[in-house]
Every structure is written in C-alpha cells, then in structure tokens.
Amino acid sequence: MRTMPVFRRQKTEALQPVKTKDANYSSQWRLIYLRFKKHKLARISLFILAFLYLIALLAQFIAPYGLQSYDSKYVNAPPMGFHFVDAAGKFHIKPFVYELQSTRDPETMRKIFVSNTEKRYSLQFFVKGEPYKFLGFIPTSTHLLGVEQPGRIFLLGTDGMGRDLFSRIILGSQISLSIPLVGVAISFVLGLIIGGISGYFGGWLDSIIQRIIEIIRSFPTLPLWMALSAAIPPRIPVVTMYLYIVIIFAFIGWTDLARVVRGKFIALKNEDYVIAAKIAGVGNTKIIVKHLLPGFISYLVVATTLAIPAMILGETAMSFLGLGIRSPATSWGVLLQEAQKIENVALYPWKLIPLGIVILTVLTYNFLGDGLRDAADPYKK
Amino acid sequence: MTKPILDVMNMNKDFQVKSKTALFRKPAPVRVLNDISFELIEGETLSIVGESGCGKTTLGRCIVRGMNASSGNVIYHTEDGQKIEFLKLKGKKSKQYRKDIQMIFQDPYSSLSPRMSVFDIISEPLIANFNLKKSEIEEKVTEIAEKTGLNVSYLRRYPHAFSGGQRQRIAIARALITQPRLIVCDEAVSALDVSIQAQIINLLKDLQEQYQITYIFISHDLSIVQNISDRVAVMHLGRIVELASTDSLFSQPKHPYTEALMSAVPQPDPEMKKDRIILEGEVPNPANPPSGCHFHPRCAYRMDKCVQQVPELREVGYNHFTACHFAEELHLRGVQNDAANTN
Numbered sequence: 001m002r003t004m005p006v007f008r009r010q011k012t013e014a015l016q017p018v019k020t021k022d023a024n025y026s027s028q029w030r031l032i033y034l035r036f037k038k039h040k041l042a043r044i045s046l047f048i049l050a051f052l053y054l055i056a057l058l059a060q061f062i063a064p065y066g067l068q069s070y071d072s073k074y075v076n077a078p079p080m081g082f083h084f085v086d087a088a089g090k091f092h093i094k095p096f097v098y099e100l101q102s103t104r105d106p107e108t109m110r111k112i113f114v115s116n117t118e119k120r121y122s123l124q125f126f127v128k129g130e131p132y133k134f135l136g137f138i139p140t141s142t143h144l145l146g147v148e149q150p151g152r153i154f155l156l157g158t159d160g161m162g163r164d165l166f167s168r169i170i171l172g173s174q175i176s177l178s179i180p181l182v183g184v185a186i187s188f189v190l191g192l193i194i195g196g197i198s199g200y201f202g203g204w205l206d207s208i209i210q211r212i213i214e215i216i217r218s219f220p221t222l223p224l225w226m227a228l229s230a231a232i233p234p235r236i237p238v239v240t241m242y243l244y245i246v247i248i249f250a251f252i253g254w255t256d257l258a259r260v261v262r263g264k265f266i267a268l269k270n271e272d273y274v275i276a277a278k279i280a281g282v283g284n285t286k287i288i289v290k291h292l293l294p295g296f297i298s299y300l301v302v303a304t305t306l307a308i309p310a311m312i313l314g315e316t317a318m319s320f321l322g323l324g325i326r327s328p329a330t331s332w333g334v335l336l337q338e339a340q341k342i343e344n345v346a347l348y349p350w351k352l353i354p355l356g357i358v359i360l361t362v363l364t365y366n367f368l369g370d371g372l373r374d375a376a377d378p379y380k381k
Numbered sequence: 382m383t384k385p386i387l388d389v390m391n392m393n394k395d396f397q398v399k400s401k402t403a404l405f406r407k408p409a410p411v412r413v414l415n416d417i418s419f420e421l422i423e424g425e426t427l428s429i430v431g432e433s434g435c436g437k438t439t440l441g442r443c444i445v446r447g448m449n450a451s452s453g454n455v456i457y458h459t460e461d462g463q464k465i466e467f468l469k470l471k472g473k474k475s476k477q478y479r480k481d482i483q484m485i486f487q488d489p490y491s492s493l494s495p496r497m498s499v500f501d502i503i504s505e506p507l508i509a510n511f512n513l514k515k516s517e518i519e520e521k522v523t524e525i526a527e528k529t530g531l532n533v534s535y536l537r538r539y540p541h542a543f544s545g546g547q548r549q550r551i552a553i554a555r556a557l558i559t560q561p562r563l564i565v566c567d568e569a570v571s572a573l574d575v576s577i578q579a580q581i582i583n584l585l586k587d588l589q590e591q592y593q594i595t596y597i598f599i600s601h602d603l604s605i606v607q608n609i610s611d612r613v614a615v616m617h618l619g620r621i622v623e624l625a626s627t628d629s630l631f632s633q634p635k636h637p638y639t640e641a642l643m644s645a646v647p648q649p650d651p652e653m654k655k656d657r658i659i660l661e662g663e664v665p666n667p668a669n670p671p672s673g674c675h676f677h678p679r680c681a682y683r684m685d686k687c688v689q690q691v692p693e694l695r696e697v698g699y700n701h702f703t704a705c706h707f708a709e710e711l712h713l714r715g716v717q718n719d720a721a722n723t724n
Contacts, residue, residue, distance in 0.1 A: 280506030
C-alpha cells in the first residue's frame with residue numbers, strides 16, 4: 001500500500017502536456033511546420049514576401065519622393081548608380097551621386113542625360129523631405145535616404161513626367177500587395193460558408209449552390225469588369241474605386257474555394273473517425289469545429305495562398321487596361337501601363353522594372369503555396 | 382439471466398444510386414438490408430458473418446445510428462427495464478442512451494483522428510456525454526488506458542506514433558470509456574496481424590467478463606467467430622439466412638450458403654482432405670436480385686420452388702433459424718473437426 005501514492009504521482013505526471021520535439025508528440029500544425037521547413041524554395045519565398053510587405057508597410061519612409069512629386073527637368077532620366085570613387089580617383093567614405101545634366105545627342109538630336117562629374121551630392125540617411133504620415137498616422141518628413149539639396153537621386157530612373165520610378169514602385173506596392181489580400185479574404189469567407197453549407201447539408205441545397213457556381217464561373221470576366229468599372233462613378237477616390245472593383249473580383253473568385261471546401265467536407269463527413277464521434281454523441285457543431293475544420297483548413301490556406309497571385313495579376317491586368325487605379329495614384333499595374341509604349345522598351349528599358357517586381361511577387365507566392373501544399377497533409381502516405 | 386438488451390425489428394436500408402444513363406428518371410433504390418430482425422441477449426456475443434457486400438457493416442452502422450436505416454425499429458432495453466426506440470431518440474434522451482451502444486471500427490488507421498492526441502480521442506465521448514472535472518476525466522482515461530493495455534505515458538502522443546494493434550486498443554478504449562452495454566465490433570480485428578488479432582480478441586473477451594458487455598461481432602473470419610461467439614447470424618445479400626447458436630451452426634448448418642462458408646474455414650491439420658465447396662458464379666447484384674431465394678443461382682441443391690418462392694426465416698431446430706425451403710431434407714456438412722471448439 002505504501003507504494004501507491006508514488007505510483008499515482010507518476011501517472012499524473014505522465015498526463016502533463018509535454019514540451020518535446022519528438023515527432024510522436026507533434027500536433028498537426030507542428031508536423032506541417034516541420035514539413036514546410038524542409039521546402040527550401042518556399043522558405044526563401046516566405047522571407048522575400050515578408051521583406052516586400054515590410055517595404056510596403058514603410059513605403060513613404062523608404063521612398064525618397066512622394067506621389068505628387070515630379071521634376072520636368074528630369075524626364076526619362078536613366079537609373080543612377082552611386083559611387084565611392086570620383087572622377088579624379090579620390091575615394092570617399094560616403095557614397096555619392098553625380099549631378100545629371102541633360103544635353104542633346106549631336107547626331108540624333110535626342111535628349112540624353114550625362115553625369116556631371118564636377119558636381120557630387122553625397123548620399124544621406126534620414127533626410128528631411130516631403131511631409132507624410134508615417135504608418136498612416138505619425139506626421140513626419142524624414143525619409144530613409146536622399147541626397148544633399150539641390151541634388152536628385154533616381155535609383156531606378158524616372159518616367160515620362162520626371163517622377164522617380166523607385167519611389168513609385170515602392171508606393172505602388174502598398175496597393176498592389178494589400179488590395180489582393182482584401183479580395184482573397186472576402187472570397188475566403190464566402191467560399192468557406194457557402195462551400196461548407198453545400199458540402200455539409202448536401203441534397204437539393206448542394207445542387208442549387210453548385211449550379212449557381214457553374215453559372216458564375218462561366219461568366220466572361222473581362223467584359224464584366226469593364227462594365228462594372230464603367231458603372232462605378234468616376235468622382236470617388238481612385239483607391240476606393242479600386243477596392244470596389246476588387247470586391248466584385250472576389251464575388252466571382254470565391255467559387256474555387258467553395259468547391260475545395262465542399263469537396264473536403266464531403267470527404268471528411270464520411271471518415272470513420274467522424275462517424276465514431278457521432279456515435280459517441282458529439283454534437284454537430286463540435287464535429288464541424290473539432291474534426292471537419294482542422295481536416296481541411298490547411299488545404300484552405302494553400303488554396304488561398306495560390307489565389308493571391310491571381311488577384312495580383314488581376315490588379316495589374318485591370319490597371320493595365322485602364323480600369324483600375326489611375327495616375328497620380330500608383331500601383332504596379334499603373335506603372336506597367338505607363339511603360340507599354342514600344343519606345344520605352346527600346347529607349348527607356350528601366351521603365352519595365354515593375355514587371356520584374358510583379359513576376360518576383362507572383363513567383364514567390366506560387367512557391368510559397370507549393371511548399372504549403374506539400375506540407376498541408378502531413379498524414380498522407 | 383437471459384435478459385434481452387436489443388431487439389432489431391424489420392430493419393431495411395435502401396441506397397439511392399445515381400443513374401449514369403437516365404438524366405431525370407430516378408432509378409430504383411438498392412435494398413442493402415432486407416427485413417432484418419433479431420434479438421440480442423445481455424452479455425452474449427452475436428457474430429454476423431457473410432461475404433463482402435452482404436450488408437454486415439451497414440447493419441452494424443444502422444444499429445449504432447452511424448447511418449440512418451430506411452425503415453424498421455431497434456428496441457433498446459435499458460438497465461432499469463425500460464424499452465426505448467433507439468433509432469428515434471432525440472435531444473436529451475439521445476444523450477442519455479446513445480452512449481450505451483458504441484462501436485469499434487475495422488480500420489484503426491481511419492477511425493482515429495490524426496489531428497487529436499490519444500488522450501483527446503479517448504476522452505472525447507466522455508466530454509460529450511458527461512460533465513466532468515478535468516481531474517476526473519484524466520483519472521478515467523488513465524484507468525481505461527491501463528485496462529486496454531495502453532502505456533499511460535504515451536497518452537499525449539498522436540495516433541501516427543502507434544502501430545495497428547495499439548491503435549485498435551485506443552479505439553477500444555474510446556468505445557469503452559462511456560461504459561457502454563453493447564459494442565458493435567465491425568471487423569474489429571480484420572486489419573490486424575494474426576498474433577495481434579489474438580491479443581485483441583482476448584482483450585475483448587476479458588472486458589466482456591469484467592463489464593458484462595454484449596457484443597455484436599461483425600466478421601468474415603469464421604475461425605475467430607467460432608472461437609468467440611455464442612450465436613452466429615449468417616447474412617447473404619442483405620438478409621439473414623441462418624441464425625443459430627455457434628455449436629449448432631458450425632456442426633449442423635441448415636442453409637446451403639452456410640455450408641459453403643463452413644467449407645472455407647481453414648483447417649489446422651494439413652493431412653486432412655480438403656473438400657471445399659466452390660460456389661459457382663458471382664455474388665448476385667443487389668440492385669437486381671434473383672427471384673425467389675436469393676441464393677438459388679449459386680445453390681447446388683436448388684429446386685423449382687427456390688426460383689419461385691422467397692423462403693422465410695423459420696425455426697428448424699431449437700433456437701436454430703434458417704431461411705431455406707429444404708432445411709429439413711438436406712443433410713449439410715458442418716466444420717469437420719471440432720478441435721477449435723474444444724478450447
């Protein structure tokens with residue numbers, strides 16, 4: 001009898017939650033994380049995306065110039081490099097840029113820019129520039145980098161109105177990276193609810209929902225957008241208008257997610273462990289929350305991740321067609337639209353840099369989704 | 382002593398199949414369970430045998446309400462002698478009595494949620510049915526885990542850390558935690574290795590002795606059935622064709638289908654002459670069953686009457702029911718050696 005209490009204590013100890021890295025004790029999410037960690041490309045993509053979103057968050061601070069700023073002296077200026085060694089061969093500890101001087105090409109009479117090696121403007125951090133609101137509410141005028149007045153810095157060149165492309169890409173990312181998230185969030189909620197109803201209740205309700213989805217999916221989307229953007233009054237602010245368009249976008253886009261959710265619901269509803277829970281007297285709500293949702297939420301995350309690049313591309317496509325955001329507000333689509341003339345490709349190739357950024361973003365999202373998909377079902381044999 | 386615990390009365394189950402050819406016409410439903418009736422006595426083990434697709438699993442699931450029967454009734458005799466229509470239980474009453482009838486599934490891999498720890502799996506029915514304190518739940522789960530031979534220190538692990546036999550023990554623990562009076566074991570050992578099978582069968586037997594549990598044991602493995610059951614029901618194409626005590630059924634089967642099944646029981650003696658009855662033809666399509674006795678196309682003893690008339694399940698010996706027109710005339714062979722019976 002004396003040994004009993006000892007035995008009891010051992011038992012309760014064994015039941016304490018364990019903190020161990022042993023895979024035998026790992027929950028679903030930990031297993032997913034472990035698998036995801038093995039997918040190198042997806043991990044790198046996650047870091048790149050985090051970096052892009054960080055830049056978008058701090059855009060006004062990082063961009064040397066604001067949205068409204070332009071300089072007719074520097075139209076179509078090429079990207080400037082910064083230097084450490086000047087024309088005389090002297091080393092400077094502070095990097096600097098040369099002044100740009102516009103001249104005419106003596107043969108073609110085309111306006112070109114040459115660096116005036118006489119005049120140096122050294123690069124400065126935390127310079128005072130145009131006033132803006134940091135993170136949207138702290139008024140300040142400090143920018144991450146700039147050059148001494150009256151110098152100008154165009155890291156990626158300027159556009160046809162003399163606006164700094166680097167600033168505009170960064171400022172444009174705020175819209176291009178955030179609005180698709182709104183769209184995806186709306187389709188996520190719609191898809192989850194409607195797909196869930198369709199899959200869980202089945203029967204005639206399922207049939208009706210599925211037919212509606214088929215009708216929506218067979219809509220020709222491009223004319224629809226054009227009609228809708230024409231219907232939205234032009235006097236409202238561009239960003240608001242664009243938000244409207246994305247919401248419309250989402251009301252069409254939820255169908256994919258709804259199908260995924262419905263399929264998973266049906267598959268999981270008839271799993272033995274769900275029936276076992278039913279037999280054990282577990283209620284409907286609890287079965288949905290504890291058995292069905294955890295079973296497919298990982299797939300939903302994947303489907304959502306893969307839906308974001310489609311939204312980003314949709315945004316660029318619409319702005320490219322002139323249906324979305326218009327200058328001086330900016331997004332990557334607007335920048336691409338401005339770059340679509342053939343002369344740009346031939347003479348001002350730096351204007352195509354936003355294209356590279358779009359490709360980078362879409363690719364990283366796709367790689368991330370790929371990695372998540374591989375990790376989503378850690379129990380798959 | 383022979384107190385009934387469950388009466389299954391005229392249970393039918395139809396499946397609506399989707400037609401591939403007709404777009405608007407509804408095809409006739411497939412009758413998977415056809416007028417199933419039997420009585421279950423407390424503490425006994427009733428085995429249900431039959432070939433694949435005969436409706437064994439459907440019957441088990443309809444009884445525990447994992448599936449809804451199309452028609453019919455299940456009367457549950459509660460401990461205090463009430464008779465309750467089990468299939469029509471709702472709300473509070475459902476909560477009170479459903480936990481009395483539990484189920485163990487065939488596949489221990491799909492019957493345990495991979496997303497819950499073993500402790501959560503076993504405690505789930507407990508939390509759903511009782512209002513217990515955390516310490517009480519832990520105590521009960523540990524107790525049942527010890528009873529079913531699970532290592533208590535592994536309870537925080539997830540099912541993927543366990544082998545098939547251990548998983549089935551978890552499933553048994555889950556079925557037992559609400560202290561049910563009846564457990565439907567749906568092929569509970571078929572997915573396991575033979576050595577593990579024996580362990581699990583012994584565990585089930587021990588638990589039966591301890592808690593007076595009644596089992597409905599669904600299986601296609603006749604040697605196990607012979608070993609553990611008190612009575613056996615033979616199913617063929619959604620009907621019970623024979624129902625008798627194990628001894629009676631194995632030694633003197635009265636239905637040709639049972640005879641054919643018996644001849645397939647593997648004999649441990651390699652010297653013995655094997656005289657297997659190979660059934661001709663395929664299992665008839667349940668969507669389009671043959672006329673008369675459903676077994677007649679494959680029956681070696683068929684007569685004209687078999688083609689025309691459906692045989693009723695009738696008593697042909699003491700507590701020996703069969704659905705064959707010629708049960709009295711035929712002299713069918715049972716299992717030849719009784720070696721398995723003696724232990």
